[in-house]
Every structure is written in structure tokens, then in C-alpha cells.
Amino acid sequence: MVLTAVASLVAVPLVVFVLGPHLPPGKGTDQAAGQVTDNTVLTAVMTPFVCFILVFLAYSMIFFRRRGSEIEEGAAIRGNPRAQTAWIVITSATVLFFAGYGTWALLQSGSGGGQGHDPMSVPSGPKLAVQVIAQQWQFSYRYPSYGGLETSQLMLPANRLIELHVTSLDAVHSFWAYGLGVKADATLGADNVVFVNTRAPRPFDIHCAELCGLFHGYMFDKGGVVDASTFAAWIAKQREVFQAVARYMPAYATTYAPDPQRRAG
């Protein structure tokens, strides 16, 4: 027990102060920062358990090994009610803490996870809606507040609350904006809402995180959080570029029903 305590006393601060700041996915948004804290808390609470089991295992393996080649019998201990009760109480308390803490963290702002069409945790404040449309094998983005403008690149204004609507035109995809701390599955006929509070301007990576067919591994992209004036200029530029094709676009909707899939042959 003493060894475990010593090992834990050394390991837990290391986890919190040395490993913690490097845990994913960085602090680019409120949601991402929340995940870093969450990952740090989980790792720190689990560290004493790792210390206990490894210390116990190593101690047993060294001090209870059989010396010599004869078969020797160990002590006939069949259990220890106090140890069993203590273990059950400690692990139960930890697990309930995890569940409670996770639920609390989730309720803050949805933690960057997809919440379906009827979100459970809705942060207050004015929101900028942006739609993410996944299809085999690329993402495109629509800005309903700018006339349903559709672009091939994702740009978000800094320090804003963004409401992302994720949907798909074919297979199940997953929109994973790593630096934003956002992941939401894109499903045909379903609207998946995610909230994210952006912070300072920075670029971020986008991947598809659900196997969606042949070129799943090639379905990645770069997006950016930019300051308000750059964003306004970018939007104006996009309107100009996509003006010619805008009239062929379907009206903005939360989901789209494309023609049924045909097999490739």
C-alpha cells in the first residue's frame, strides 16, 4: 500500500502537469479545451489504479515466486471480505464520479459531439449556422445566413458561437474537425447539430471518421477560424466565385434527398 501511495504521489502530478497540457485535441475552442480538461481528469483519476495494480503485480511476482524446483503449496486463502468490500466501494465511487463528471461536462455545451436534430445541451447566445454536407468523398459547406451560399472550404469567424448542421448525401460519414474538438456523424436524411465556441484564429484539420467507401482515407480537408473582417471578405469572395452556379443549387434545407444510389458495376 505504501509503495502504491508513493508511486501515485509521483505519477499523478506528472500526469496533470506534464502530460495534461499535451492531451488532445488542444485548446482551439471552448469545447476542445473542455475535452482536454476531461481527458486530464480521467487520466489523473485512473493513475492510482494503474499504480496499485502494477505495484501489487510486481511485488507478488518478485516476493511470492517459488524458489527451487520443487512444487510448493501457497497459503490456502480463499478470499478476504474486507478487501473485496473495499475494492467494490472504491471502484463504484470512481465509476459514479466518472459518469457524473462526464454528464456535467456534456451538459455544459455538448462537448463538441453530434447531438442529432433536437440538441440536448444548447449554449445560449446568438449563433451562426453553418451546414456541413458530406458525400463520397468530400465535404462541402453551406451558410444559410448568407443566402444558402455553398463553398468547398470551411471558414469560421473567431470568438463566435457556431451551430453546425451535419448531413450526408449517401453513406454514413463522420465530420471530424480535430482542432475544433468536433465530431458528428453525417447520415443521409438526418440533421446532426453540434455547437462550437471558436476562440482565436487558427487553421484546423478535417477528416472523415466513419468508413464511407473506397476513398474514405482521402476524405480530408483543411479549414480555418479567421477574424471577423477576414471572414466577411472571404464570404464576399465566395459569393462572387460561386455566383454562376448558385442558381442550380437546391434550396437550403436541413437534409437533402438525392436520387437513389446506383451500384458502381
Add this chain to the structure above:
Amino acid sequence: MSTVSVPAERPPLLRRLVGFNLLTAVILAAVGYYAGWWLGHQITAPSLAYFADTSQDDVALFLAYTLGVVGFLVGIGLLNYPVSRMLGRPSSIHDLKEHQRTSWTRYISLCTDHKVVGLQYLIGIGFFIFLGGVNAMLIRFELLRPNPVFPPGQYLTLVGLHGTMMMGMMTSGILGPFGSYFLPLMIGSRRLAFPRLEALTFWLLMAGGVVLMSTVFYGGFPTGWTGYAPLNDQANMGMDAYIAFFALVGISMTLLAFNMLATVFTMRAPGLTWGRLPIFVWSIVATAGLNVLAAPVLVTTLTMVALDRTAQTGFFLSTQGGSQFLYENLFWFFGHPEVYILAIPGFGILLELLPVFARKPLWGYRLGVAGMLGVALMSFFVWQHHLFVSGINADLRPFYMLSTELISLPTGFIFLCALGTLWRGKIRYDVPMLFCLGWIFNFLIGGLSGVFLSDVPSDVTTHGSFFSMAHFHYTIVGGLIFTFFAAVYYWLPKMTAVELNQRLGKIHFWIMFISFNSTFAPLFAIGFLGQPRRVATYPSNLQFLNDWASVSAFVLGFSILIFLANLIWSLVIVRHPAEENPWHSKSLEWQVPTPVPSYDFERIPVIDSDPYPYGVERPPPAPIPAITPAGR
């Protein structure tokens, strides 16, 4: 057992090969396959006109697979007994003639001896797992470079074949070989409850393995082992192989589990109460319970997918009024119990072997049983943690977060039992024990990394990334496969009556243990840094970690070759006869002679003690004088 049979004269080899065996099975399977293929092409309907344009004929392929498997089973001789009963012949539990029961040809025939089926399972499953392992090597080969080497379709097929083959075959990886062989011996029975059913489950699984491999002739399949809709509807004919394989696995699992449950419930030796059941048998009960409840859901779901692909229904197609979410829910309702179907037999082997090598009774027997049954029960209430970010039922996430985290409690019981059994033991580091200790280390990491996936905020980053892939390889390879090898080194001397080389075994363990951790630990980091699963490309800054994992994986593959070399060296070349009881085990299966006689027990034993009578009872240690202010 009183009749003494005179050994019959053995007919020449050619005569012995004529009749119902693997050869006829393969021939009839081919006949059935082409008959189905032909029949399917005779079926026309307006809704199928589309197939004709694309040379895709799923109807024909499904019929070919179905009739092919039926032909295979007829060829192996599964209809012989019902037919002979209909003709009025007397009943028998044997399908083989007297002289065939001792010939090597019983291993390629329908044999109702549970010991033969156990070895058949070990060889058959071992073969397909080896193929799955080769796929894994090819996947790691692809990931040596950030840019793709294989064409994308080929790579996804490799990924899908690896996952599906391993998941499908390892469901019976312990129950098949060791359950079939040792369950009757451990409970003092001469056979399983349904010997013919036992043989059927094995041959179904083998037919399934061949069906899955046939996907390469039909373009492979792009969905991985999860087979999500609507990609499974969009995919080419190779997808049908996946569907047929998993459905066959599901049927085989269900039947195997019913057989095991019936055996444990009804055929225990006198005096073998539930409280005296070896812990490995308890793990079989827990796993079999999961099998019979989860596997039928898989079979049903895949039947619906097959109907979507052939009869143009739309169960899982939202464009036709169905729902992809329905598929995701049904699949994971099977899929999550499935991973415990893989893990629980490993718990059983661990707790069964630790007392033998620590020379102590199992510590906390009831806690261990509660752990296994608890995991089994709770595994039906956690499946939506695979769907935390899917956009379904956002309000249910706190419940599934709680239930998923609660399942770590019964898993924790297993750790406590294992550690308690080691405490004050006299530990011997034989090869099976090394693999069990490896389990404790690996499963600790595997289990705790699962907490990140059960907690919604951290799952947002880890879901669908290499992190979750590393997590379940730690639990399945580090847990199940390590205990599988422990079981092989522990029980194979009993099964084959030949000793395995211990030195090669230790070399195998150490190389495997180190390379396993060296392969999968970096994958946690790769996932944390943002690499999604099942990709052929990745950012170049992750190349070092990927290369490290790949090279370690090749060493891991090499360690398996050492194991195979050990098998060939020990079983084929040296053939040093094994001792009756090399580990000085006190459990029932080691008390029968080696090689195990075909009737198992001369006399059904009467059990009058608990299964782990190890250790010496000592007087309780003198109480340590307590130092209190009052001095007492």
C-alpha cells in the same frame, strides 16, 4: 462400457477415403454452389432488371452460397443419421464406423467425439486466424508510408477481411477448441449434450470461412467488419460474402452455445454443485448466455441486409423509408455483447490457470463468478456508446455513459481475483503462467483506455480514431489471444499427448509480449493525434509512429511464426510424450489418462470438494498488537 470390442481390420487407405468426409463435402459444395448460381440466374423480375445491366446478381450469389453450404454439410455426412433413422435403423451417437473412430481420417470427417471436434476447431480456427493475421501484416505494410501502396478497394478489403475474419472466428476461439474438449472432462461427463450439433457448428464455421475468403473473387467489400448501411447496399457482390459469412457464424455460435448450456445444466457429475463448478466452466456459461441472446440478432439483421440487396426491400435505406440508424442499433446490439463474447472466455482461462501456477485456491471465487455474469448481463445495456456522436437520441447519452462505466465494476472483480490469487502464492513461471501475467498487464491498459471511449467528451476525439482501434486490440489481442496461447500451452499436452517445447514457448511469449505492446501503444498516440481508422493515407508527421507500429507488428507476426515452429518441432519432429499431469493440476480434466481414452472416464467421478484444493491451511497469523492511546 463392459463390452470389449475387438478392433476391426483396417481397410486400405483408398477405401477409407471413400464415403462421407471432407473430400465428398468439397465436391458436393461445388455442385451446390453451381446449382445455386444457375438457379439464381433463372430468376427474373422487373425489380431485378437493374442487376442485368451491371452483371451484379446477388440473388444468384446468395443461392450459390446457400446451396453450396447445404451441399457441404450433406457431403460431410450430416444427413446420414436422420436418413438412417427414417429408414428405421437404431439410434447411435456415433456417425463413424468402429474402425474409423481411431483413424486419422476422423479429423476430416463428421465425428461426434467432443475431443476430435475440439482439435478440429483448434486447427480450423487456427488456419483462418492465421489468414486474418496475414491481412493485418499487409495493412501495417500499407501504413509504412503516408501515401497509398495498394489500390483503395484492395486495401479496404484487407481491412474488412482482417476484422471480419478475426471477429467471426474468435467468437468460437475458446469455446470451440477448449470448450468442446474440456467442458465434458471438467464437469465429469462423457460427452456434450448434443454431439452431432457440436460437429455441425464446427463445419458451419469452416464453410463460413471459405465463403468469406471467396469475397476476393467478387471484388471484395468496402465496409469493414461493421458493414454499415447504406454502404452495404451500395457495395458490389463481394458484400454478399460478408453477409453469408457472418450469418453462418451467428448460427454456429447460437447452436454451440445452446449445446454448452444444455451440457452444463444437465450433465454435471454427481456432487458437482454450481458452487464447485470450475471458473472456466462459469465463463463458458456466461459466454454461451451472451451467444444465444446476441447472435440471433446478427443473423436477423444480416438477413434484412440480404433482402435489401436482393428483394429490393428498404429496411436500412432512408431513401425508401428505412433507417440507417436501425442498422447501427441492431448491429451494435449484437456487436457490443460480441466483444464480451471474446473477452469473457479469456477471464475464465486466466482465473482457471492462476491457481495452478500460484499453488493457491482461487481467491474470491464468488466474486469472479459475479464478475463474469455481471459483465455478461450488463453488456446488453451499453451498445449505444458506439453511437455517441451519431446524432441519434442525444438525451440517452448520459444513461449509456453511466451503464458503460458501470461495466468496469465487474471487470474490476476479475482483476481483484487475479491479484488476490497471486498474493502469498508460490508462483511458477511456466509458459501458460507468463501469458496469464501478460493478460493482467495488457487488459489493464485495454480496460482503462476504454474509459476514454465511454465518456462522451473524450469520446468525441477518440471515437472512430486509431485510439479506439488500439483500445480493442489491447483487450482482444492482449486479453483473449494471450489467454488463448496460455490455454494452448497449458492444455495441448493433454489434447495431443505430446509435450510442447518450453524454451521456444518462453521465447514466443517474450517476443510477443514486447512487440505487442510496442505495436499498439503508439497507436493510442496516433489516434490522439488525429488519425482516423481504416485509412490508407495519413499526415506525414505521423509517419514515424506508424512506422514504429508497423515494424513492431512484423515482429509480432514473427513471434507467431516461432509458435508455429514450436508446434511443428514438438508435435511432428520430436514428439516427446507428455507427462500425465505436467503442471500438477488438481482439476478434473488432468485426472484422466493421457492420451484421453475415447470414453473419457472409466467411471463417472463423484465430486466432493471445490475445484481448487491447492495450498496449505495455516493457522491464522498471530494478531499484531495494536498500538492505541489506551494501550489496551
